[in-house]
Amino acid sequence: MTDKKINKIRRRVITGLGAVAASSLLPRRLSAQRSNDTDVLIIGGGIAGSSTAFHLAEQGRDVILLERGDIASEASGQNMGGLGGSGWGNNPDLLSYLTAGSVEIFKRMQIDMDYDIEFRLSGTLTAIHSDAQYEFYQDDVASQRNNGYEIELLSAREARAIEPEANGALPGYMYRPQRGQADPVKTTRAFAHAAQIAGATVNTGQNVVSITPMSAGGYLIQTESTEFRCQTLVLATGAWCGPVGEMLGLRIPIVPVRGQMWATESLPMRIMHTIGSTISSYAWSKDNGSDNVTPPNLTHKNGRRNTRHLYGRQSKNGEIIFGGDRESLGYNTTPNPAGIEVNRDHAAEVIPLVASLPIARTWAGLMPFSLDGAPVIGKIPIRDNLFIVSGMASSGFGRGPMAGKLAADYIHSGNMTHVLAESDPARCVTEK
Ligand SMILES: Cc1cc2nc3c(=O)[nH]c(=O)nc-3n(C[C@H](O)[C@H](O)[C@H](O)COP(=O)(O)OP(=O)(O)OC[C@H]3O[C@@H](n4cnc5c(N)ncnc54)[C@H](O)[C@@H]3O)c2cc1C
Numbered sequence: 001m002t003d004k005k006i007n008k009i010r011r012r013v014i015t016g017l018g019a020v021a022a023s024s025l026l027p028r029r030l031s032a033q034r035s036n037d038t039d040v041l042i043i044g045g046g047i048a049g050s051s052t053a054f055h056l057a058e059q060g061r062d063v064i065l066l067e068r069g070d071i072a073s074e075a076s077g078q079n080m081g082g083l084g085g086s087g088w089g090n091n092p093d094l095l096s097y098l099t100a101g102s103v104e105i106f107k108r109m110q111i112d113m114d115y116d117i118e119f120r121l122s123g124t125l126t127a128i129h130s131d132a133q134y135e136f137y138q139d140d141v142a143s144q145r146n147n148g149y150e151i152e153l154l155s156a157r158e159a160r161a162i163e164p165e166a167n168g169a170l171p172g173y174m175y176r177p178q179r180g181q182a183d184p185v186k187t188t189r190a191f192a193h194a195a196q197i198a199g200a201t202v203n204t205g206q207n208v209v210s211i212t213p214m215s216a217g218g219y220l221i222q223t224e225s226t227e228f229r230c231q232t233l234v235l236a237t238g239a240w241c242g243p244v245g246e247m248l249g250l251r252i253p254i255v256p257v258r259g260q261m262w263a264t265e266s267l268p269m270r271i272m273h274t275i276g277s278t279i280s281s282y283a284w285s286k287d288n289g290s291d292n293v294t295p296p297n298l299t300h301k302n303g304r305r306n307t308r309h310l311y312g313r314q315s316k317n318g319e320i321i322f323g324g325d326r327e328s329l330g331y332n333t334t335p336n337p338a339g340i341e342v343n344r345d346h347a348a349e350v351i352p353l354v355a356s357l358p359i360a361r362t363w364a365g366l367m368p369f370s371l372d373g374a375p376v377i378g379k380i381p382i383r384d385n386l387f388i389v390s391g392m393a394s395s396g397f398g399r400g401p402m403a404g405k406l407a408a409d410y411i412h413s414g415n416m417t418h419v420l421a422e423s424d425p426a427r428c429v430t431e432k
């Protein structure tokens with residue numbers, strides 16, 4: 001029996017079964033029988049690659065995903081777990097699709113497919129720290145509401161009614177009910193698992209070292225140990241899109257930006273929402289700091305801090321986690337304790353209880369920032385059958401599920417949906 005037939009049968013077997021239950025029914029040897037030739041090969045086992053693999057396999061395509069470490073071993077497993085946006089709005093654009101569309105996919109994974117990804121549409125409270133910010137966001141909220149987005153301006157008193165630990169001395173808060181949270185590692189692994197259940201092969205420990213276009217079409221992908229062949233290639237390599245693009249002679253303007261986080265010990269549930277602050281978005285609305293080698297909306301430039309950024313939540317295991325700094329330092333993933341202290345003070349201005357809680361651990365990861373700040377999702381036209389799903393910067397966990405679905409739909413149908421015009425790689429991917 002051919003691999004294709006085996007996969008068709010496998011897909012028929014799992015229809016109607018919960019994903020986890022179905023996995024235990026699958027004979028392991030089916031995976032082992034697969035060859036290294038495939039229709040679509042995806043490089044990168046973060047949320048972008050895993051979601052693309054799931055949505056393609058679900059549509060019946062033969063898929064191999066290659067990941068050099070484990071699934072979720074980079075940014076997709078290290079992030080804060082914040083997701084969502086302000087709903088679809090009256091005229092959904094790419095941002096609406098990526099945020100609200102992903103929320104629907106998170107719900108599907110947790111509620112319909114029975115994966116415990118700790119998803120919760122908790123809503124987000126974003127603290128406003130000054131009268132100038134309050135005035136600015138009053139207009140911004142009014143304009144967003146006129147466009148059909150779900151966002152409210154709350155007084156500190158109203159905010160404390162839904163988040164008792166919020167600082168009541170601040171001028172106000174923005175509230176977005178369509179934002180939420182989920183566990184990053186569990187979620188990303190759920191997508192990779194669901195992809196396997198739908199027939200994809202997921203190979204971890206496969207570091208891609210070279211990519212060669214084949215004369216008959218398609219690509220030869222060489223890892224440190226194995227050779228693979230595919231008709232269509234998808235780059236979902238996050239902050240490593242630059243070096244992987246170079247293997248194809250391409251310049252992909254996505255750079256690594258270090259984000260760092262810290263966590264307290266576990267404590268009983270005290271914080272209900274995800275938490276943020278308007279300080280950074282207000283500063284970036286005046287000057288986003290970008291130039292032709294620096295992406296917009298970083299907290300630091302040339303080693304100097306320009307603003308403070310904040311995001312955090314209390315995860316299901318009881319840890320309170322916060323982070324925020326965004327620094328362009330190449331592939332450096334060592335946390336900077338001074339930056340963590342600034343972030344902790346910032347968090348304490350919004351949630352005063354954290355001032356008395358010791359930091360139990362810190363970590364850092366690399367976010368894929370495109371130089372123009374927009375996602376890079378779609379077909380790279382200067383090579384045949386080459387796609388990319390990346391550039392989702394500091395929001396790729398929450399937006400990755402829908403980014404993967406949009407990419408999968410594009411690859412499967414051959415047609416680009418209109419919203420992907422905003423993320424078209426043709427605007428920025430060039431010959432090296
Ligand atoms: C500290 C921090 C906090 C964040 N908080 C949030 C948040 O709250 N909400 C949110 O939405 N986003 C957040 N983000 C951003 C989010 O994590 C990223 O945008 C997202 O995870 C990017 O996903 P990805 O799949 O594109 O990249 P990654 O998760 O980095 O995956 C890319 C994968 O490609 C693999 N790879 C690279 N090169 C090769 C190769 N040669 N061969 C094989 N495999 C290769 C890597 O090993 C990696 O696993 C945060 C990020 C950080 C670092």
